[in-house]
Amino acid sequence: MxxxxxxxxxxxxxxxxxxxxxxxxxxxxxxxxxxxxxxxxxxxxxxxxxxxxxxxxxxxxxxxxxxxxxxxxxxxxxxxxxxxxxxxxxxxxxxxxxxxxxxxxxxxxxxxxxxxxxxxxxxxxxxxxxxxxxxxxxxxxxxxxxxxxxxxxxxxxxxxxxxxxxxxxxxxxxxxxxxxxxxxxxxxxxxxxxxxxxxxxxxxxxxxxxxxxxxxxxxxxxxxxxxxxxxxxxxxxxxxxxxxxxxxxxxxxxxxxxxxxxxxxxxxxxxxxxxxxxxxxxxxxxxxxxxxxxxxxxxxxxxxxxxxxxxxxxxxxxxxxxxxxxxxxxxxxxxxxxxxxxxxxxxxxxxxxxxxxxxxSRDNHPVTRLPQGFDHVRVWVASGRRDGERYLAIFNLDDKPVSLDAPWGALGLASGSYDARDLWSGQPRKASARLSLDLPAHGCALLSIRLAR
Structure with missing residues (x-):
């Protein structure tokens, strides 16, 4: 003992x-x-x-x-x-x-x-x-x-x-x-x-x-x-x-x-x-x-x-x-x-x-179940520094560009409408119930998101 x-x-x-x-x-x-x-x-x-x-x-x-x-x-x-x-x-x-x-x-x-x-x-x-x-x-x-x-x-x-x-x-x-x-x-x-x-x-x-x-x-x-x-x-x-x-x-x-x-x-x-x-x-x-x-x-x-x-x-x-x-x-x-x-x-x-x-950040993890059409895509999520803030990282592993469209709930997040900001460009994205974006070959997006009020 x-x-x-x-x-x-x-x-x-x-x-x-x-x-x-x-x-x-x-x-x-x-x-x-x-x-x-x-x-x-x-x-x-x-x-x-x-x-x-x-x-x-x-x-x-x-x-x-x-x-x-x-x-x-x-x-x-x-x-x-x-x-x-x-x-x-x-x-x-x-x-x-x-x-x-x-x-x-x-x-x-x-x-x-x-x-x-x-x-x-x-x-x-x-x-x-x-x-x-x-x-x-x-x-x-x-x-x-x-x-x-x-x-x-x-x-x-x-x-x-x-x-x-x-x-x-x-x-x-x-x-x-x-x-x-x-x-x-x-x-x-x-x-x-x-x-x-x-x-x-x-x-x-x-x-x-x-x-x-x-x-x-x-x-x-x-x-x-x-x-x-x-x-x-x-x-x-x-x-x-x-x-x-x-x-x-x-x-x-x-x-x-x-x-x-x-x-x-x-x-x-x-x-x-x-x-x-x-x-x-x-x-x-x-x-x-x-x-x-x-x-x-x-x-x-x-x-x-x-x-x-x-x-x-x-x-x-x-x-x-x-x-x-x-x-x-x-x-x-x-x-x-x-x-x-x-x-x-x-x-x-x-x-x-x-x-x-x-x-x-905290609670960082990859999302294991993704929507159809995300065959060459990887997604990670994490909690941010501020209350209600989440981070979403989306990666295109394909050798060609890809266009993505999916509800937030299919990306490891709670369903709803989200405000988002691109952390690389600093640009905000309009509140939406879906994420739509284009990624270049081997490219990514990193977003800070919050449920819209």
Whole structure:
């Protein structure tokens, strides 16, 4: 009985902490879609300055993705990328790319600078302990353990074998404790951990990292990647993480053709219409299913997939992606090089009404029964911030335009006459007992509606 009570107390404490750390879906920018492994301090600061100008719209996290510890990120092989590491087997920023990290400063100075801009600072890691730390059997800071006691040498990430997995032992916990203590000293607010939420799912290391975060006393968002996280892990993973990927990497295509039917990389925008619905009731209480970054705007100079380019999504598809993530309450993470932000993309990411759907709607869910003629249409509904306000998102997944006409009651709403406002255009629609609208191929509409008086 005591054990059950203890588990309930821990679960309650975890939920309360998550609400405090991420009460709404996190919003920000991540370097991967435009810089891949190559982000450096000048480029990071340039993008952070732009994001600081967007902070009033809710964009607040700036995250350095994979490779910040590589002195030579352009090398063809992992073994020649020359990792920077301290005397305790912890990766540190490569000083040739992040000059403020020289002389053992780590990311402290850069995080302080980010905080001075009114933003929050994040980094990416791949789970585990570097193989070079194990080969040298380096001591674990703050403990009597050494790297060989930490490493599970039978476990490596299938797509990045530079690390060994970490054993679920006191030595393994001590290693993650030392890592998170260092990140807390730096001032890290957001930690994205890769090769941990799927292929493979490593719950032991998720628990260890979450425990290490709690020990620091610092509120740090724990973001778990890659996807697709299996729905059977929902209760377990939300106990430890504030956000977790429910899809493989999403890139700028409507639908990608794969060589094998089980392949999920890369995922296209249309795939999210299958991935998000099963997770709809999990987007609450400080825990957020993550539909991956927004590959919009200019993806350059060194995107993590494909050549440098403007996003290959049409403007209708970009609007559809942002609308779907908002109505599903996914974290919103920009992938564009913000120093090349065009006016059309800026308009997309500064629409306060659309952002409010993501940040403050509730009871979000897809409508499963739709009228005849809606074969290629998807509909989501949610409750709004004000009494009686509802949100309605309608998506055309077809490759050609569609004209729709249906009573509101057939779209997951109570029957009646509704006043409506288009949240993308800001234009009101006359009160009517039916919804009639035209949608372009891969396009959408997002409406705020109320029963007419």
């Amino acid at each position: 005591r054990a059950v009570l203890l588990m309930l107390m821990l679960a309650t404490a975890s939920m309360a902490a998550a609400k405090e750390v991420s009460p709404t879906p996190p919003m920000g920018w991540n370097s991967w879609d435009s810089f891949g492994l190559t982000i450096d301090e000048p480029d990071f600061k340039a993008n952070a300055r732009i994001l600081a100008g967007l902070h009033g719209y809710g964009w607040s996290y700036v995250v350095i993705d994979e490779g910040w510890y590589m002195r030579n990120p352009f090398a063809d092989k992992l073994q020649t990328r020359d990792y920077a590491m301290d005397a305790h087997g912890l990766l540190v920023p490569a000083p040739n790319r992040f000059p403020s990290a020289a002389h053992g400063q780590g990311f402290k100075a850069l995080a302080d600078w980010v905080h001075a801009q009114g933003l929050k600072f994040g980094i990416h890691i791949v789970r585990g302990i570097p193989k070079q730390a194990v080969a040298a059997n380096l001591p674990v800071a703050g403990s009597a353990f050494h790297a060989k006691e930490v490493a599970d040498t039978a476990d490596t990430c299938p797509w990045d074998d530079s690390n060994y997995g970490v054993r679920d032992t006191p030595a393994g916990q001590a290693y993650y404790d030392s890592m998170l203590a260092m990140y807390a000293r730096w001032g890290v607010d957001f930690l994205k951990v890769d090769c941990i939420a799927d292929h493979p799912y490593k719950i032991s290391e998720i628990r260890q990292i979450a425990k290490a975060i709690r020990k620091t006393g610092r509120p740090i968002v724990l973001s778990l990647s890659p996807g697709p996280t299996h729905l059977s892990h929902a209760a377990e993973i939300r106990r430890y993480g504030q956000m977790w990927r429910i899809t493989n990497d999403v890139w700028d295509g409507w639908k990608f053709v794969h060589d094998h039917p089980t392949d999920t990389f890369p995922s296209g925008i249309s795939d999210l219409f299958d991935r998000l619905p099963p997770w709809a009731d999990q987007a609450r209480d400080g825990h957020w299913p993550d539909a991956d970054m927004l590959p919009i705007g200019t993806l350059a100079p060194h995107p993590g997939f494909g050549p440098a380019r403007p996003s290959r999504l049409s403007m209708d598809e970009q609007r559809t992606l942002l609308t779907l993530q908002a109505i599903a309450r996914s974290p919103l993470v920009l992938g564009a090089n913000l120093t090349r932000l065009d006016n059309a993309t800026r308009a997309l990411i500064t629409n306060k009404d659309v952002i409010a759907v993501d940040q403050s």
